[in-house]
Amino acid sequence: MKLRTSPNGQAMPGPTQAFGKEAFEVIDHTEIRWLGNASLLINSRGTNLLIDPILDGFDMPLLIDMPIKSKEIPQVDALLISHIDGDHLSFETLANIKDVTKSYHAPTYVADVMTEAGYPTSEHAVGASFDVADIRITTTPTIHNWQNEMTKPKYTFREWKVEEYVGYWMETSDGTIWLPSDSKLMSEHLEMPEPDVILFDFSDNEWHITYDGAVKLANTYPNAELICIHWGSVDAADWSTFNGNPADLLEDVLNPERVHALAPGEKFVLPKKPNTP
Template sequence: MTKQATPRKTVSFSAEAFEAINETEIRWLGNSGILLNSRGTCIMVDPVLEGFDLPLLIDMPIKTEEVPKLDGILMTHSDNDHFSLDTLKNLLPVTESFHAPKYVAELYSEKFHTDAIGHDIHTTFEIEEIKILLTPANHLWQNETSKFNRVFQLEDYCGFWIETPDGTLWIPGDSRLMEEHLQMPEPNAILFDFSDNEWHIGFDNAVKLANTYPKADLLLSHWGTVDAPNMNVFNGNPADLFDKVVNPDRIKELAAGERYILRKN
């Protein structure tokens, strides 16, 4: 059995991470989730703090009941390793707004009987001083199985381009590499999925994406979180990247909960 690479010990945090600050910081929550605090405006993207359907390799850096407030939750798609009903239910009382592709927003509204804001790909919206653009993604794996009773469309998935006063973060989301992904402005940081999986970017294409934006910091995601050594989607090894990525010192192998300060290049 393959031994999975795992991150360093989780750095726990609590309410202090949501206070007003004079910069923008990002904390990896495990898998593909992050907390972004930009000068006191706090957003979570794809948080799964509880309700994983696989055993975990890490401790979660914060419990849902410890989250004091969120100005928004952003969701890239409806897979349960991103769209956690348990997490979302418990965060609902402290969350001001929920944003996602229209299909995912409809799921949220139906489940929790509350408003959610659905967006088209290539449209923008703002949360306080943060400007957010939905970027395209191709993750149509559901259409290869009879498990679902609908035909999924490209517009059911997205990434997020997030502009803060202190720099830009791009979250491509779970996606095969698309030509548009290679034609973006250079971000200051990328939440970087390097899963060698046919419905994710694939390792070689992850390297291609990284080297298309040679100044962007790479915040590694979708690895080292769930105990699934035989599932390539979860078991990428950061060590495989260092001799293939231009400027490898920009590879940020964060522990869950560790602070990363977003800065303009």
């Protein structure tokens, strides 16, 4: 695990591994790339999913460089947004990839906001399934409507509903990938089939999973690979949302060799299942 430390004491990933159009080409397996914070690219045999991409206009200071410029992205088969928070939805990035994006997917309300902004977005209820080429995607429940506790007018103009935030369960030819997304730990999260990979938020924050909750989730699925996200990217040492340390997990999760603290842009290849061509 190659970690660095920021001047303010935050754990940081290794240096960014830049990539280009080759990451979007047809391949004979499935690759996952963490793009920093909560942004992800999944290439499953040439079908490309981009999840919560923030490659431009991040509204907080960053500790990392982006591994690719948004205007250099050649193809997006489906863009998935989990919720409306500013570290998950960037209209600047969406504008830069609009011409190469085939479809948009988001939960209720978020889909309306995106559609009104010029991005025709399919709305998906919690538990709904849809297909992108040969990938089956199902939304999973979350609890992350923290805005209801705020007092600033930019939050109080409406009631924020639980169903406006989702995770994504993705079934590929090479295995299952689960993004629980930003969420308090729910009983439903502990009753899933065991995924092959969890895109793992371990933020010790009351509107995220909390560290103890993250360990409980990880140990409920002791064979799932854990790709750490939502850490090491934002220069915010006093925000528990952003300053988790993947090395801490090595002490507490079963089979700690499955904890992966990737560098931004570094690829993780799903191991092929037996009898998979």
